[in-house]
Amino acid sequence: MDEKKAMLLRGWRAGAAIDERVLRAFERVKREQFIMAQHSQYAYADAPLPLPAGQTISQPSTVMLMSQALDVREGMSVLEIGAGSGYQAAILCELVGKTGRVYSIETIPELVSLAQHNLRKAGYSRSVTVSFGDGSQGFAAHAPYERIIVTAGAPSVPKPLLEQLKDGGIMVIPVDDGTGSQTMWRISRRGGKYEQQAIGEFVFVPLTGKYGKNP
Numbered sequence: 001m002d003e004k005k006a007m008l009l010r011g012w013r014a015g016a017a018i019d020e021r022v023l024r025a026f027e028r029v030k031r032e033q034f035i036m037a038q039h040s041q042y043a044y045a046d047a048p049l050p051l052p053a054g055q056t057i058s059q060p061s062t063v064m065l066m067s068q069a070l071d072v073r074e075g076m077s078v079l080e081i082g083a084g085s086g087y088q089a090a091i092l093c094e095l096v097g098k099t100g101r102v103y104s105i106e107t108i109p110e111l112v113s114l115a116q117h118n119l120r121k122a123g124y125s126r127s128v129t130v131s132f133g134d135g136s137q138g139f140a141a142h143a144p145y146e147r148i149i150v151t152a153g154a155p156s157v158p159k160p161l162l163e164q165l166k167d168g169g170i171m172v173i174p175v176d177d178g179t180g181s182q183t184m185w186r187i188s189r190r191g192g193k194y195e196q197q198a199i200g201e202f203v204f205v206p207l208t209g210k211y212g213k214n215p
């Protein structure tokens with residue numbers, strides 16, 4: 001294995017905050033297949049990297065924290081908003097296994113194609129579909145979802161996403177907190193009630209669309 005990749009894994013294992021299942025997913029997915037060729041030497045630096053169309057792929061430790069907080073189990077149905085490179089979707093595919101399903105929505109056509117291409121090349125096309133659309137409105141076609149992950153910074157939690165979260169489900173979403181960065185929330189649904197817990201401060205590209213920043 002790449003020495004930098006092994007180093008990241010050693011650090012997380014020492015920290016003991018990330019489950020072994022999530023670490024194994026990271027081990028299996030090749031981040032180098034999801035980034036732009038000119039950045040390949042940084043595949044396992046713990047840093048965000050530029051994607052086409054001014055977007056970014058999150059740094060590995062952010063992907064790990066979000067995947068950990070999402071508590072994805074085999075067989076689950078997961079919705080991702082913001083496919084980008086397809087990397088986070090690939091991690092989700094590993095976590096839901098052969099019996100689960102990942103739906104990822106992306107609003108920039110160029111990135112829909114990129115994510116589809118990357119996921120196909122990496123061998124995940126049986127578990128995931130990437131669709132073009134405004135994910136701030138969710139994806140009604142396959143709702144409700146046991147898990148929802150938003151990988152762009154939202155001005156507030158979009159109502160359609162709360163509605164499309166299954167009872168007992170979990171959503172992880174970065175929401176603007178007025179400081180120029182976002183607070184990551186883990187939202188659990190119990191019937192009509194939603195409990196939320198803050199899990200840290202992050203910086204994401206903005207969520208656009210009807211319930212995003214520029215309706």
Ligand code: SAH
Binds near residue numbers: 081087134135
């Ligand atoms: N999860 C991605 C990184 C996402 S960057 C990865 O692993 O590579 C955030 C992405 O959200 C960008 O690609 C951006 O185009 C997309 N996005 C922003 N607003 C959106 C919306 N309303 N619906 C769907 N995608 C959106």
